[in-house]
Amino acid sequence: MMNFSYTRAETVAEAIAAVAGDPAARFIAGGTNLVDLMKYDVMKPERLVDITRLPLREIEATDAGGLRIGALVPNSDLAYDARVQRDYPLLASAILAGASAQLRNAATTGGNLLQRTRCYYFYDVATPCNKREPGSGCAAKTGVNRVNAILGTSEACIATHPSDMCVALAALEATVHVEGPNGPRVLPFAEFHRLPGDAPQHDNTLAHGEMVVAVELPAPRFGRNHTYLKLRDRLSYAFALVSVAAALEMDGEGIAEARIALGGVAHKPWRVPDGEAVLKGKPATPDSFGAAADVILAGAKGYGGNDFKIELARRAIVRALAQAAAGEPQVQSDKTVN
Amino acid sequence: MSNIHPYVGRATSRVDGPLKVSGLAQYAAEFGAPDLAYAAAVPSAIAKGRVTSLDVSAARAAPGVIDVLSHENKLAFPEDDEPFKNDMVAVPGSPFRPFRDDQVHYSGQAIALVVADTHENARHAATLVRATYAAETPNVDVASAANHYEPPEPRDGIPPTPEPRGDAAGAFAAAPVQVTADYRVVAEHHNPMELQATTVVWEGDGRLLIHNKTQGVVNPKNYICSVFGLDEDKVRLVSPFVGGAFGMALRPHYDVFLAVMASLKLQRSIRLVLTRGQMFTMGWRPDCLQTVSFGADAGGRLTSIQHHAIQATSRYEDYQEPIVNWSGFLYDCDNVALKYELGKVDTPTPSDMRAPGATTGVFALECAMDELAYAAKVDPVELRLMNYSDRDKNDDKPFSSKELREAYRLGAERFGWSKRSPEPRSMREGRELIGYGMATGCWEAMTMPHKARATLTADGKLEVGCATADIGTGTYTILAQIAADALGLDIAEVTSRVGDTSLPMAPVEGGSWAAASAGSAVKSACETLKDELLKRARGIDGSPLANAGLDHVVFGNGRIALASDPAKAVSFADVLKGAGLDKLEADGGFEPDKDFAQTYAGYTHAACFVEVRVDEDLGVVRLARVVSAVAAGKILNPLTARSQILGGVVMGCGMALHEETLWDKTLGRVMNANLGEYHVPAHADIPDIDVVFVDEEDGSNPLGVKGLGEIGIVGTAAAVANAIFHATGKRVRELPITIDKLL
Known part of the structure; x- marks a missing residue:
């Protein structure tokens, strides 16, 4: 870990000014990922601007009937918030599927969006990695890539976004409120993270100095017809090999509308609206679910160690949709897959 | 035994528990020293080749840096291998020594050491050392090793591969039931909680006090004195607590070597704590390719056993384990052919990891036995009883004791084995397939020479000491129990001490021999102490014990009393006072009984039963419950004994389902060198574990103890794999059994 300076910002404007004016400065909130990356010498900010004192800790109702979640709301508080549990159980479930209780206590809403890939090569400075060091190459493509992406990959990068929470936020069509040196803006969740393309060093579309100040949820929908199904290499405290956030609006025995987002398979939470559209007006049957999975996974490509993810993702989509249709969401504390 | 309610055999809480849970137990990295400097090792980025240049200018210029050591400015040490073989756990070959030259033998090898005023400054400066390399292509895959060979020089301390007996190939060819299968156990690392660390306290006058994470203080002390030519009287190694080791702290590692080098060079106290990533730059459980072939008659009686193993070792040493030996005696068979080979890879030398050899072999x-059970259509427990061996045919000896039959019976009963329906995929609940699997475990019951001392002080307190280690196993506690019983004291009056070279000699703690050996040595020291006490008690003027022998007296409540008339007694305090002593010391020792060992084969056994639940579509495996029935001689302390088995079983579950060191084959580098991505079981992965001990009388040592450190892991992974086959009909022969293998 390199030496760095540390300052604590008292206002959002002050924090943004401090970071925007210094290319070597970074915001720090929970630090559950950034501190690790600094210890590994992967990220070397010379200046940390601590934003944990900023007034971004509220969960507030919006005029549109949704919730505005301050960027500094800890993951635990969000998951156990009564309104979230009642109206957005899919989000609560996804959060509780991730990390450990201790990490969820420290990790923040904004930080969860901004956590970086867990590709093994990104963390090891002795190896080539285009995300860490653009132009150095991607060792994961021919290396240990069990955890890597099967969708939306590029020649330069096959990293995944590791978040569980973001998969639910993608399915729920949240928006991200950002403030920066050039003023505030609001992004649809799908436009927040990006695919690696030829610039995998950029995980998302934030400019330097821009800060996530809130995540907004639209008015609740989907009732009990949702689930977050996470498949991983042990039953707790592991990143998803494949995860599925599914939410359905049912019309009798048929499906009126579907939302399906995948985690662990791409550089961003993976949503394919055409795949969701396949289910419109269809009965909730394994055949319908399989047809949707085919569209969602079209073009999936393995790199050897992660080939299995294509079939696993297909089965996970089918099961998750069955859970959602039955109104029997996956329980995160019981490791039996229902 | 003088206590009416002896401690031995009774559930007794850890005597060191309060120290541990209150943070007062001091580990190697926690000892302080005035003017302590902090070191950080710089790892190589390549796995094989040469360091062509080392630029340490930026590191030297960094804040707080005191010195940067490397092969270019090292403190001189001998070129010969011999001084470096002063290591009780050395293996054949040329031991690795850091900074010997510019050669890189494995990825992460320490190529420089930064010493600074703080840990943080040392860590930072270590990232500023710039090396260039002439890299060669490494191979870290034993399957791709250039050649596989039988080790030319056998490793000391492990049994050799048994000679073939009968005609295994012929019997196999003629057998109506044949099973042949290839298995692969992948590389694992020990990953104890405590990082490898050394604090060297520079005491001046050439004296060093070294705190080093080790499973036996005598070993690194001898090694350090040998390689740096130090006077043994001026070096003391103190390491009272070990935060888990599992075999990784048997051999001296580069931390103690480099910390002492820096201390000698800079003439000051040094602390070096390796990082979690650097925990993957030393010993590991080597991956192993195995083929097992069974021939059996139509009923399942074994007529032929062939077991061939190829295991990884480093380029520079021939590390070896007894992988195939178990196949020569665990079941009764007259036609046996066993073969053990090595393949060289560009990694650190592997090392013993919990039940080395047995875990793998x-x-x-035991998976092959399960395959035979299906092939011969015999219940897996029945198959094992049918082929039960009453004699170790490797060495043609009877067993010193073997209550494995009872372990099968008791384990099966507690598990409810009779409820199993034999066909794979025949038991289910909802979407989950249910599988019952079982396997046998086995480990050698070993003992080693140990010495011990018992010291009684005028306040009536007893201290017993032995230079063995307590690596979390409960050694402190069992030694206190044994001593308390011997002198008839309350355990609160007894202090046990381990992990200090000023204590009587002990080898490393490993191989499950410490309880039997150190325990017997302490018992012996206490017996001598009793003898000395009585002698002096008899000599007191007007002693009521004047004519009493040891057989006529009882030690208890701080007194020696006549058995026939307990009112006639002398207190320990009066004995010491009468003799004009403030303390009375007695030495004792234990030597393995060679005649007994020549006559009998000694093993611990276990029968492990596992229920798994496997999601039919998704391949998600849940362990539902485990029963481990263990036959391991006398159980000194059911509490710590159970903990030992629990730990072994959990580690076996991890081996079955999670653990794998993932090497990049091009870079020769471990890619999951952290506890986030090197998966050991989380709480959610571990079900209820029912541990039951079978009564077993064994005469190999005065305590009747066989040791428990290893047996819990052996067979567990096979029981899980066999249960998964029963559930799914899928035979996964390569560990770990991850979700992709069950799709």
Whole structure:
């Protein structure tokens, strides 16, 4: 870990000014990922601007009937918030599927969006990695890539976004409120993270100095017809090999509308609206679910160690949709897959 | 035994528990020293080749840096191998020594050491050392090793591969039932909680006090004195607590070597704590390719056993384990052919990891037995009883004791084995397939020479000491129990001490021999102490014990009393006072009984039963419950004994389902060198574990103890794999059994 300076910002404007004016400065909130990356010498900010004192800790109702979640709301508080549990159980479930209780206590809403890939090569400075060091190459493509992406990959990068929470936020069509040196803006969740393309060093579309100040949820929908199904290499405290956030609006025995987002398979939470559209007006049957999975996974490509993810993702989509249709969401504390 | 309610055999809480849970137990990295400097090792980025240049200018210029050591400015040490073989756990070959030259033998090898005023400054400066390399292509895959060979020089301390007996190939060819299968146990690392660390306290006058994470203080002390030519009287090694080791702290590692080098060079106290990533730059459980072939008659009686193993070792040493030996005696068979080979890879030398050899070899053997059970259509427990061996045919000896039959019976009963329906995929609940699997575990019951001392002080307190280690196993507690019983004291009056070279000699703690050996040595020291006490008690003027022998007296409540008339007694305090002593010391020792060992084969056994639940579509495996029935001689302390088995079983579950060191084959580098991505079981992965001990009388040592450190892991992974086959009909022969293998 390199030496760095540390300052604590008292206002959002002050924090943004401090970071925007210094290319070597970074915001720090929970630090559950950034501190690790600094210890590994992967990220070397010379200046940390601590934003944990900023007034971004509220969960507030919006005029549109949704919730505005301050960027500094800890993951635990969000998951156990009564309104979230009642109206957005899919989000609560996804959060509780991730990390450990201790990490969820420290990790923040904004930080969860901004956590970086867990590709093994990104963390090891002795190896080539285009995300860490653009132009150095991607060792994961021919290396240990069990955890890597099967969708939306590029020649330069096959990293995944590791978040569980973001998969639910993608399915729920949240928006991200950002403030920066050039003023505030609001992004649809799908436009927040990006695919690696030829610039995998950029995980998302934030400019330097821009800060996530809130995540907004639209008015609740989907009732009990949702689930977050996470498949991983042990039953707790592991990143998803494949995860599925599914939410359905049912019309009798048929499906009126579907939302399906995948985690662990791409550089961003993976949503394919055409795949969701396949289910419109269809009965909730394994055949319908399989047809949707085919569209969602079209073009999936393995790199050897992660080939299995294509079939696993297909089965996970089918099961998750069955859970959602039955109104029997996956329980995160019981490791039996229902 | 003088206590009416002896401690031995009774559930007794850890005597060191309060120190541990209150943070007062001091580990190697926690000892302080005035003017302590902090070191950080710089790892190589390549796995094989040469360091062509080392630029340490930026590191030297960094804040707080005191010195940067490397092969270019090292403190001189001998070129010969011999001084470096002063290591009780050395293996054949040329031991690794850091900074010997510019050669890189494995990825992460320490190529420089930064010493600074703080840990943080040392860590930072270590990232500023710039090396260039002439890299060669490494191979870290034993399957791709250039050649596989039988080790030319056998490793000391492990049994040799048994000679073939009968005609295994012929019997196999003629057998109506044949099973042949290839198995692969992948590389694992020990990953104890405590990082490898050394604090060297520079005491001046050439004296060093070294705190080093080790499973036996005598070993690194001898090594350090040998390689740096130090006077043994001026070096003391103190390491009272070890935060888990599992075999990784048997051999001296580069931390103690480099910390002492820096201390000698800079003439000051040094602390070096390796990083979690650097925990993957030393010993590991080597991956092993195995083929097991069984021939059996139509009923399942074994007529032929062949077991062939190829295991990884480093380029520079021939590390070896007894992988195939178990197949020669665990079941009764007259036609046996066993072969053990090595393949060289560009990694650090592997090292013993919990039940080395058995964990790997018995996995293959016990999975193959399960395959035979299906092939011969015999219940897996029945098959094992049918082939039960009453004699170790490797060495043609009877067993010193073997209550494995009872372990099968008791384990099966507690598990409810009779409720199993034999066909794979025949038991289910909802979407989950249910599988019942079982396997046998086995480990050698070993003992080693140990010495011990018992010291009684005028306040009536007893201290017993032995230079062994307590690596979390409960050694402190069992030694206190044994001593308390011997002198008839309350355990609160007894202090046990381990992990200090000023204590009587002990080898490393490993191989499950410490309880039997150190325990017997302490018992012996206490017996001598009793003898000395009585002698002096008899000499007191007007002693009521004047004519009493040891057989006529009882030690208890701080007194020696006549058995026939307990009112006639002398207190320990009066004995010491009468003799004009403030303390009375007695030495004792234990030597393995060679005649007994020549006559009998000694093993611990276990029968492990596992229920798994496997999601039919998704391949998600849940362990539902485990029963481990263990036959391991006398159980000194049911509490710590159970903990030992629990730990072994959990580690076996991890081996079955999670653990794998993932090497990049091009870079020769471990890619998951952290506890986030090197998966050991989380709480959610571990079900209820029912541990039951079978009564077993064994005469190999005065305590009747066989040791428990290893037996819990052996067979567990096979039982899980066999349960998964029963659930799914899928035979996964390569560990770990992850979700992709069950799709």
